[in-house]
Amino acid sequence: MKREAILNAAELVLCEHGTQALTLSAVADRAGVSKGGLLYHFPGKEALVQGLVHRVIEEFDTLVAAHDDGLPGSYSRAFVEATFEILTGSEGARTRRRWAGITAAAADPELVAPLREAMVRWHRRDPGEDADPVTAMVVRLAAEGLWEVVGQNPGIFDPGRYEALRERLLSLLRS
Template sequence: MRRDELLDAAEELLSDLGSTALTLSAVADRAGVSKGGLLYHFATKDALIKAMVERLIEEFDDLVAAQPDATYTERYLGATLVAVREGKLRRWAVVTGASGNTYLLAPLREAMARWHREGLDDEPDPVASQIVRLACEGLWDLASHDPELNGDEALGALDARMRALLKPPS
């Protein structure tokens, strides 16, 4: 079994049963592998959680990079909307909620700092860019708790309004 399949099984377990259900035995059972097969990839529960957090960061970085050429904030906004529309943000709440260990969440804190500082000085209006990035954070949080709140029409309106904020004043 591949590493990503094990991480998928752990995320599904967290989503279905909560953080108290996340044990190596339960993940192995969910993935349909022996505990030894799981231990080959993840020697501890902490290693498993850290790998889930790192994968989420990498996936979001990939979403940002895949956006059309634009300012960093426009790409960040586009990536956020893709993640919301595809239901990827629910995993953020589940995985980050699985760890009470601040060491395991350190990569996420570092990524968040990077995402919120990246290219800010190169933006036409750094304050508007910061507002849009913070609004994306709110959208992430809401989408992780109530994915049905904003349908395509509402997300389109939010996208248009936030992009309008990013236009330099005339």
């Protein structure tokens, strides 16, 4: 789908060259579409950045929902599982997506607003859902911090370390 190819191209431009290089022409060239084709899907740079941010939110929400079995404490477990699926899965582009969207949106409060709203939703859960709400919050924040570290240095951990971290966070939720 052209829209996804354009978003992928925007991520790559951002990751390889930084926010200054994010121009509609650069993204269109990278995506192999005309500038008019890009504008059909994203009428401007702001719409393109909004597309990046919304895609990150939607993908994470979808993964959390897929792992959430509705049992007590399942949201926090699902949050951890979704995080590790993104960070260690075969599609490493998901990690880039988050950083590309955040980086591009960070300077504009309107563009970053949907991400801020999602963060509130992700981290302000009903405390009654978890046996220990404070531990659940600490675990979700630790998973969030892992995103930050891996976003800066994707090769920092090997698969064994990821698995050990995942298991430890999940074990904290079982305590």
